[in-house]
Amino acid sequence: MSEDRKIRVLIAKPGLDGHERGARIIAYGLRDAGFEVIYTGLRQTPAEIARAAVQEDVDLVGLSILSGAHLSLTRKVLDRLSEMNASDIPVIVGGVVPPEDAETLASMGVAGVFTAGTPVSAVADFIRAQIAKKTD
Amino acid sequence: MASVSWDRLVDGVLSGDVRSLARLITRVENREPGWQEAMKALYPASGKAAVVGITGSPGAGKSTLTNAVAGLFAAQGRKIGVIAVDPSSPFSGGALLGDRLRMRESAVHPDVFIRSMATRGALGGLCQGARDVARIMAAFGKDLILIETVGVGQDEVEVVKAADCVMVVLTPGQGDGIQALKAGIMEIADIYVVNKADRDGADEVVADVLGMLSIAGGEGSPVLKTSAVTGAGIAELAEAVLAGIGRAKNRETWLRERVKAEILSLMENEILNSLVGKFGKNGALEKAVSGILDGKSDPYTAVEALLPGLSEAASGDGRR
Structure with a gap:
């Protein structure tokens, strides 16, 4: 059964904004795309996100951030992952992200940035491609 | 993904490396070639832990209760593993695993390891998968492993059969819930928990369960009231769990x-x-x-x- 290995992703919302809709839509959409989606809810700390990513052995972490604090929050999540010896887990960011910040995120090591309006299918395809790349 | 060898993962698990634990669980869950060898290697180290099954209808508060009990046991210095099971969609094969959402307090404890599992509907079902994961956690050094089940279906009975102590979680306002649970589930419970006991009708549920137990000859099984939200009854429940585990060790026929x-x-x-x-x-x-x-x-x-x-x-x- 390893040929159709299940893809596991963590969808997490760091920071203080309470706008959960985007994260939920992505979580439901990825489930419907056949993924196992671990959803941890609102206001997770970067440390909690990194711990969940490691314990659940996810293939990828998706951060939903609408507070404007995407640069500092993403930095912290990447740092916590690295402290847990888990920098190999790719991180993508979704939310309201200006183009110049998207570049900064990419330079930090973020695998992809998805702004509002991206169809879930595009995110799913991106994740599949990421994982295929990693497996090769 | 095939970069790390099974041997290294097994060594990692036995020496307490969390990433090895998580990765080995994934591979065994996926039944990747070599999984049996890994389980054989871990088996001798897995004998000391006890497994607790937590079952009950959806919405009964199993996750919140699991969180409360896990947190209390961890605070007592026990090393805790949690397996939280949610259903896979029979159509897409995907799953939304949301139990962690209600386990934040215990999840931050360094000695608590939580793993979400989808039912996957694979051949042979979930029972063996959950049993394997519990065993891997035990070999890692967990003392107590809590398996929280989906809350419906025959898999429930199978999963809890693997446990040393089983609690069934009921709530007030679910009169029919007890009826639904009767077939199979009620027979295997060691502890009955009436959760959300801060709500009206808790005493009626307790009376219903006691009544049913007296008919079924199950007197002696504790019936406890809890409120996972206020924390009422959690300490008593934890004690009952330990007592239940203690009794399991003496049931030789059942162990066979x-x-x-x-x-x-x-x-x-x-x-x-x-x-x-x-x-x-x-x-x-x-x-x-x-x-x-x-x-x-x-x-x-x-x-x-x-x-x-x-x-x-x-x-x-x-x-x-």
Whole structure:
């Protein structure tokens, strides 16, 4: 059964904004795309996100951030992952992200940035491609 | 993904490395080639932990209760593993695993390891998968492993059969919930928990359960009221769990039955997988399906043709 290995992703919302809709839509959409989606809810700390990513052995972490604090929050999540010896887990960011910040995120090591309006299918395809790349 | 060897992961688990634990669970769950060897290597180290099954209707508060009990046990210095099971969609094969959402307080404790599992609907079902994950956690050094089940269906009964102590979680305002749980679940419970006891009607549920137990001859099983939100009754529940685990160690016949059930379940998986592999590859399965759909055969004849001699041997045994 390893040929159709299940893809596991963590969808997490760091920071203080309470706008959960985007994260939920992505979580439901990825489930419907056949993924196992671990959803941890609102206001997770970067440390909690990194711990969940490691314990659940996810293939990828998706951060939903609408507070404007995407640069500092993403930095912290990447740092916590690295402290847990888990920098190999790719991180993508979704939310309201200006183009110049998207570049900064990419330079930090973020695998992809998805702004509002991206169809879930595009995110799913991106994740599949990421994982295929990693497996090769 | 095949970069790290099984041996390294097994060593990692035995030496307490969290990433190795998480990765090995994934591979065993995916049944990647070599998984049995890994389980064999871990088995001798897995004997000391106790497994607790937590079941009950959806919405009964199983996750919140699991969080409260896990947090309390961890605060007592015990090392805790949690397996939180949610259903896979039979259509997409995907799953939304949301139990962690209600386990934040215990999740931050360094000695608590939480793993979400989807039912996946694979051959052989969830029971063995959850049992394997519990065993890996035990070999890692967890003292107590809590398995929180989906809350519906036959898998429930199977999963909790693997546990040393089983609690069924009920709530007020679910009169029919007890009825629904009766078949199968009520027979295997060691502890009855009436959660959300801060709400009206908790005492009625307690009375219902006691009444049912007196009919079924299950007196002596504790019936406890809890409120996972306020924390009321959690300490008593934790004590009852430890007492239940203590009793399990003395049930020799039951322990034998459990081992036997596991052997049979593993055999069933092996046989089914090998047959599905064989008849899938050589096309015999599809041919049999076509034969039946074309009206030339029937399922009973098809099975006899696929497994010549096997059904005779089995019925011969039965008649002896």
